[in-house]
Amino acid sequence: MRTLLIFIALALIVMIGKRLLQKSRTRPTQRAVSANMVQCAHCGIYIPQHEALARDSRFYCSAAHRDEDHD
Ligand SMILES: [Zn+2]
CATH class of the missing domain: 1.20.5 (Single alpha-helices involved in coiled-coils or other helix-helix interfaces)
Structure with a gap:
């Protein structure tokens, strides 16, 4: 035991x-x-910074969202 x-x-x-x-x-x-997570300025999804596309100090999850976001 x-x-x-x-x-x-x-x-x-x-x-x-x-x-x-x-x-x-x-x-x-x-x-x-x-x-290192960043938010897509178009749809708000969080993605790793090294996978994100940057334009004018904003980040996007894909090229389509980067091109759609105009303002
Ligand atoms: Zn997006």
Whole structure:
């Protein structure tokens, strides 16, 4: 009975340890991505800045929206 409890305790420690490692690994990349999100000036969708099309300090999700947005 004791060995079973020790085994369960070790399994829990390993599981929690793995989760903590995964969280600390994924967090910095998610922050970096969300920090570079820009909004399309035409439809309002959010896209990564490196995928957006820029014109006159505005960003667009596609060439069609960039061309449609006149003002
Ligand atoms: Zn758009």
